[in-house]
Amino acid sequence: MADIAPILQKMRADAPLVQCITNYVAMNIAANVLLAAGASPAMVHAKEEAGEFAGIASAVTINIGTLSPDWLAGMKAAAETANRNRTPWVLDPVAHFATGFRARAALELLDLGPTILRGNASEILAFSGATSAGKGVDAGDSVAAAEETAKTLARERNMVVAVTGERDFVTDGTRSARIGGGSPLMPRVTALGCALTALVGGYAGAWRADAFEATVAALAHYGVAGSRAHVRADGPGSFQAHFLDALAAVTPQALASEAEIEWP
Numbered sequence: 001m002a003d004i005a006p007i008l009q010k011m012r013a014d015a016p017l018v019q020c021i022t023n024y025v026a027m028n029i030a031a032n033v034l035l036a037a038g039a040s041p042a043m044v045h046a047k048e049e050a051g052e053f054a055g056i057a058s059a060v061t062i063n064i065g066t067l068s069p070d071w072l073a074g075m076k077a078a079a080e081t082a083n084r085n086r087t088p089w090v091l092d093p094v095a096h097f098a099t100g101f102r103a104r105a106a107l108e109l110l111d112l113g114p115t116i117l118r119g120n121a122s123e124i125l126a127f128s129g130a131t132s133a134g135k136g137v138d139a140g141d142s143v144a145a146a147e148e149t150a151k152t153l154a155r156e157r158n159m160v161v162a163v164t165g166e167r168d169f170v171t172d173g174t175r176s177a178r179i180g181g182g183s184p185l186m187p188r189v190t191a192l193g194c195a196l197t198a199l200v201g202g203y204a205g206a207w208r209a210d211a212f213e214a215t216v217a218a219l220a221h222y223g224v225a226g227s228r229a230h231v232r233a234d235g236p237g238s239f240q241a242h243f244l245d246a247l248a249a250v251t252p253q254a255l256a257s258e259a260e261i262e263w264p
């Protein structure tokens with residue numbers, strides 16, 4: 001993969017409109033993350049308009065964190081429009097292993113063919129049928145334990161899979177990358193994973209040619225901003241503010257030099 005600096009440059013130049021169908025907890029932080037990074041968020045989920053709105057979005061992101069039947073209908077409508085228009089869309093299967101309703105919804109959305117699947121290690125691992133150690137929305141498994149499942153899913157479903165945790169893993173089934181940085185404070189601030197899913201959508205909407213490269217760049221941006229915020233924060237509360245500042249402050253050149261990317 002070439003330099004990631006031009007990917008951030010393009011994302012900021014385009015300021016892509018990202019339709020976020022996300023959960024009640026994540027809406028505010030996901031919108032702020034997109035604005036700080038340089039994209040344009042819109043939280044539009046009603047079944048009466050989600051499909052229509054997807055027609056004007058540069059990317060669609062779908063997160064099942066606080067799911068209900070009406071929301072699921074809006075998600076499917078948005079995904080179908082995205083597919084028709086070849087607009088990239090990202091699925092975040094929050095705690096899909098926790099209840100039958102969630103599990104069925106995640107599989108139905110997966111069957112619609114997301115461009116990118118982004119989840120924590122327990123969420124990705126659970127797609128293999130293995131029992132995960134996830135506790136609701138929080139991961140209990142290592143990223144390493146989910147790598148093989150991620151590769152299999154990516155190959156079988158022709159999508160990019162991003163597994164996040166202490167050290168992230170991204171694969172399209174052929175290419176892979178591991179991304180470091182970030183902070184142990186990140187899982188102690190709610191919905192930072194959901195907000196990352198929204199940011200992945202922003203990058204994919206701007207970098208249409210290669211969803212794998214777009215995902216790596218988004219995760220690297222998050223990792224660099226997380227590392228920068230870590231050294232300034234006194235705890236989870238001040239971390240969130242420093243993290244938003246850092247997302248905005250990272251330049252394409254700084255992203256290229258500070259990103260911790262390993263190509264296995």
Ligand SMILES: Nc1ncnc2c1ncn2[C@@H]1O[C@H](COP(=O)(O)OP(=O)(O)O)[C@@H](O)[C@H]1O
Nearest residue numbers: 120164165166182183184186187192193194222
């Ligand atoms: N222990 C950690 N150290 C550094 N970064 C982390 C750690 N745990 C999670 N992250 C980062 O937090 C972000 C959200 O990931 P994660 O916590 O896995 O998602 P979720 O919130 O969906 O469970 C990712 O950028 C990930 O790299």
Ligand SMILES: Cc1ncsc1CCOP(=O)(O)O
Nearest residue numbers: 023025065137191192193194
């Ligand atoms: C706490 C909570 N409950 C339902 S969704 C949600 C947010 C989960 O956010 P993340 O997956 O980023 O930890």
Ligand SMILES: [Mg+2]
Nearest residue numbers: 094120193194
């Ligand atoms: Mg999550």
